[in-house]
Amino acid sequence: MVSTDVWHVEHYEELLKEYGRVCIRWAAVDLMFVRLLSVALRGNYEAARDLIFNSAGSGRQRISIFENAIGGSHFEQIDRERILLITRRINDLLGARNDVIHSPLSIAYKVEGKSIRPSVMSTNRRGRERPVSLDAIKEHVALIGHCLSDLESALVDLCLKYDTGDEVELIELDEGPAG
Template sequence: MLSTGVWHIEHREPVLLLYGKVCVRWAALDLLLVQILSVALCNSPAARDLIFNGSSFGKNRLDAVNRAIGASRFTEEERSALLALTKKTADLLSARNDIVHAPLVISLSVNGDKIASKLTRISRQGKEHELSIEKIEAHINAIGSVLSDLELLAQDLDLKYDPVDPDDL
């Protein structure tokens, strides 16, 4: 029996901090997608509904975004840039799921007088795969790069298609 009060991963603060970064960055992605779809659809409530209610998980959400972008008023160049970024995001999705959803275990090994620990995740097939701090950090950096590019594009689209009316200021 396992008690969450003594669950070994909870006592690994660096791992928890990295998990938090993964979750925060993927949540930021959802907000950027809402922002972009609000401009694409000319309808903020529909964009929010599509992201937060219409698509229950990552792949479906990205497919819905791609369909909306493909049918949008954006130029071919803008659509291509957005679709390239959603492709990068889709490529990161399985790593995100491995980090966030896979059960983790810490394996201990003894080599002479030294004890070493190894962080592993358990796949759906029951296989153990090493999950290093470096791999999690690399994922954080990869999704951060996509977010930066997406944010710049979202700002450009906002300014182009939904300019600020001076009377609103």
């Protein structure tokens, strides 16, 4: 049996779609970190995968491991700076990502005139409730999408420059319908 809150929240299909996009794009960030580290480790994909997926329990730890490995890599300074600049943008988005992923959703009812109106609320780790903003989540999806695009561009450039023999498969991100 599903709780009443979950049942109600699951009827907000557009919200669920955007939550899914947040999850998918952040998972893609981890995969992009693995691919970039593989180039930094001269093609050692297994070591790169182990560093990102097995050496860290949180997003901040993964970012820190990634930054340290890139900062100490054989890449030229300009390449390291480019990647670390993107990583800083990703780090800045991590709090919003955690709010989406870790804050439970519920339904609150508000009286407006003679009607009762439901709204979706999220509760953070401190117990603070706030209304969920679909527009803010869409903006987050777009921002992390831009970071992914920049990471992918850097990956292609680094693969060409440092020739690890790895092939890079590019994936087009669908931004959805305009409007």
